[in-house]
Amino acid sequence: MSNLVILPILLPLLTGIFLVFFNSKLPLVRMITKVMVIINLIAVSAIAYEVVQNGTMVLKAGDWTVPYGIVLVADPLAMVLVVTANIVATACAFYAFHSLDEQRERFYFYPLFQLLIAGVSGAFLTGDLFNLFVFFEVLLIASYGLIVLGGTKEQFRESFKYIIINLFSSILFVTTVSFLYAVVGTVNMAQLAERVGEVEQGGILTTIAILLLVVFATKGALFPLYFWLPKSYTVPPTVISALFGALLTKVGVYSILRVFSLIFVYDLTFTHQLFIILAAFTLIFGVVGALSTNNIQLIVAYNIIPAVGYMILGIGVFSATALAGSVYYLVHDMIIKAALFLLVGAMAAYSGTSDLRKMGGLIKHQPVLGWLFFIAALALAGLPPFSGFVGKLLILRGAFEEGHYTVAVIGLLTSLLILISIIKIFIKGFWGEDKLEKVPNISIRNKIMPAAFLLFFTVLLGIGAEFFYPTVQSIGDQIIDPINYIDSVMKE
Amino acid sequence: MQRSNDLILKTTTTIIVFIIMGFSIYLFFAGHNAPGGGFIGGLMTSGALVLLYVSYGFKTMERVIRFDFKNFIPIGLLIAVLTGVGSFFFGQPFLSHTDAYFELPILGHTHLATAILFDLGVYFTVVGVTMTIILNIAADEGEEELSKQNM
Numbered sequence: 096m097s098n099l100v101i102l103p104i105l106l107p108l109l110t111g112i113f114l115v116f117f118n119s120k121l122p123l124v125r126m127i128t129k130v131m132v133i134i135n136l137i138a139v140s141a142i143a144y145e146v147v148q149n150g151t152m153v154l155k156a157g158d159w160t161v162p163y164g165i166v167l168v169a170d171p172l173a174m175v176l177v178v179t180a181n182i183v184a185t186a187c188a189f190y191a192f193h194s195l196d197e198q199r200e201r202f203y204f205y206p207l208f209q210l211l212i213a214g215v216s217g218a219f220l221t222g223d224l225f226n227l228f229v230f231f232e233v234l235l236i237a238s239y240g241l242i243v244l245g246g247t248k249e250q251f252r253e254s255f256k257y258i259i260i261n262l263f264s265s266i267l268f269v270t271t272v273s274f275l276y277a278v279v280g281t282v283n284m285a286q287l288a289e290r291v292g293e294v295e296q297g298g299i300l301t302t303i304a305i306l307l308l309v310v311f312a313t314k315g316a317l318f319p320l321y322f323w324l325p326k327s328y329t330v331p332p333t334v335i336s337a338l339f340g341a342l343l344t345k346v347g348v349y350s351i352l353r354v355f356s357l358i359f360v361y362d363l364t365f366t367h368q369l370f371i372i373l374a375a376f377t378l379i380f381g382v383v384g385a386l387s388t389n390n391i392q393l394i395v396a397y398n399i400i401p402a403v404g405y406m407i408l409g410i411g412v413f414s415a416t417a418l419a420g421s422v423y424y425l426v427h428d429m430i431i432k433a434a435l436f437l438l439v440g441a442m443a444a445y446s447g448t449s450d451l452r453k454m455g456g457l458i459k460h461q462p463v464l465g466w467l468f469f470i471a472a473l474a475l476a477g478l479p480p481f482s483g484f485v486g487k488l489l490i491l492r493g494a495f496e497e498g499h500y501t502v503a504v505i506g507l508l509t510s511l512l513i514l515i516s517i518i519k520i521f522i523k524g525f526w527g528e529d530k531l532e533k534v535p536n537i538s539i540r541n542k543i544m545p546a547a548f549l550l551f552f553t554v555l556l557g558i559g560a561e562f563f564y565p566t567v568q569s570i571g572d573q574i575i576d577p578i579n580y581i582d583s584v585m586k587e
Numbered sequence: 588m589q590r591s592n593d594l595i596l597k598t599t600t601t602i603i604v605f606i607i608m609g610f611s612i613y614l615f616f617a618g619h620n621a622p623g624g625g626f627i628g629g630l631m632t633s634g635a636l637v638l639l640y641v642s643y644g645f646k647t648m649e650r651v652i653r654f655d656f657k658n659f660i661p662i663g664l665l666i667a668v669l670t671g672v673g674s675f676f677f678g679q680p681f682l683s684h685t686d687a688y689f690e691l692p693i694l695g696h697t698h699l700a701t702a703i704l705f706d707l708g709v710y711f712t713v714v715g716v717t718m719t720i721i722l723n724i725a726a727d728e729g730e731e732e733l734s735k736q737n738m
Binding site for chain 1: 658664665671672682684
């Protein structure tokens with residue numbers, strides 16, 4: 096039944112509402128969260144399996160016919176991302192029980208967490224540009240609450256910048272949607288895709304496309320608009336950084352992917368050429384940032400930016416191979432960024448500092464953490480047995496096939512620099528002389544487990560690439576030829 | 588600080604609050620066929636409540652209104668979401684609404700729609716959010732004064 100499509104949004108939303116009622120009973124809240132994230136993960140996986148097997152599911156909210164009502168579209172691309180987001184959410188929820196102080200948990204961490212998941216799932220599933228804006232706001236307002244939760248001085252300073260920049264891009268989003276509505280006369284994505292070719296307003300539509308690009312580039316941290324990201328992602332507690340790093344920028348990337356493969360595909364030479372240039376700069380500047388600092392959390396936060404660069408490169412190249420690569424890399428990056436943030440958080444909690452120069456010899460005390468981090472570092476850089484390899488390979492192969500040699504070489508070199516930036520943490524933090532003054536008497540086993548859970552999926556996606564590849568390839572084919580998407584929305 | 592005697596303010600407030608409340612409820616029910624609805628109705632109700640707080644003061648109102656406005660937010664959200672979920676039981680897509688005409692004892696031939704339940708959710712959420720914001724900011728001010736007095 097088509098009502099299944101609403102479940103990934105409805106379950107976390109209802110859970111979040113119920114958690115507000117029980118807010119004073121913390122053990123109960125934790126238990127409900129634990130049970131509900133798992134139920135949600137199972138439900139979402141079941142729906143995704145159904146969608147991949149039987150094709151796109153469409154829910155017309157309120158039973159209104161398509162261009163007039165709101166549609167939720169669960170196509171394979173959206174469902175794959177929703178499942179990944181829920182895997183990350185599950186790991187983060189279990190990490191939160193053991194890392195957050197009680198004060199923060201009492202001030203509505205779990206309801207905000209659930210609303211964030213509802214917003215992210217909604218943004219992936221919606222088939223309507225204005226509803227995309229609404230779900231963006233749902234997840235952003237939840238993230239405003241989370242980023243300032245706890246109220247330390249740094250959090251106030253960074254959250255102010257974060258809120259201002261996001262508010263500005265949201266205003267621009269609404270303005271752009273109104274421009275598009277004035278030109279085309281609809282906000283339904285499938286109908287937009289049909290009409291954009293018909294209205295013959297090339298110039299103004301390209302302008303609107305670029306405005307939308309500015310909006311999503313701000314949310315997704317693309318080259319000139321990434322400056323707000325690194326600091327504001329490192330000031331909140333680890334688990335919130337992990338959620339932000341894994342989910343929020345990826346929603347921006349997904350929006351670019353969706354909008355520029357479905358709606359604005361009539362002037363590829365301009366828009367997608369621009370993507371490739373932006374991707375090149377994003378790759379370079381992101382990795383330079385990651386190399387520039389000794390703060391382990393900041394290194395991971397800066398590494399979000401080149402990853403976004405790879406995905407945008409895949410979208411810019413715009414061949415089925417490169418788009419499949421972007422999707423694979425998107426899934427990989429959501430998981431690996433969450434895992435890295437959690438591992439780095441465990442490191443910082445154990446050694447009591449996040450400054451790399453004050454660390455050393457952790458491998459003697461925490462061998463499991465060390466080797467897990469090593470795996471995560473290799474996966475991030477894209478070494479063969481792990482998931483990062485497949486995505487990068489597809490993107491770069493696509494780039495070489497389409498003749499974008501310069502940017503492909505930049506991509507390869509950036510991989511090397513990413514490896515240097517991340518393995519620096521391993522070499523300086525885990526090897527070398529023991530700089531711990533006294534062995535801290537804290538167990539971080541509970542913090543390692545969620546990260547290990549995420550790394551399991553990294554390894555699975557890497558080793559089982561043979562198994563996942565056909566699905567991803569078919570998603571890539573569907574993105575480049577959106578007739579399937581348009582038909583499944585418009586026909587009913 | 589000696590509190591001045593605002594007899595006129597308090598007397599007019601008691602009368603006007605009823606008028607504003609009545610108007611807010613009218614707006615809430617008028618929403619389907621005339622300007623109005625849950626949002627403006629909720630704001631109007633909050634306006635009446637704020638007027639009460641302004642003229643009678645925080646402490647008196649705390650004794651009169653004993654429930655926490657914060658709870659209005661999840662209650663409202665729950666009502667709104669559950670009206671959407673309700674359509675599941677009739678095999679309809681999420682958020683489907685229905686309506687019918689009834690012969691009610693006093694009102695006569697009346698058009699009742701389930702959309703009003705969704706509006707009720709909006710109404711509660713708006714009242715909850717507005718009152719939570721205003722009362723929390725007001726409470727902050729009070730704390731500061733309290734700490735000044737203690738110094």
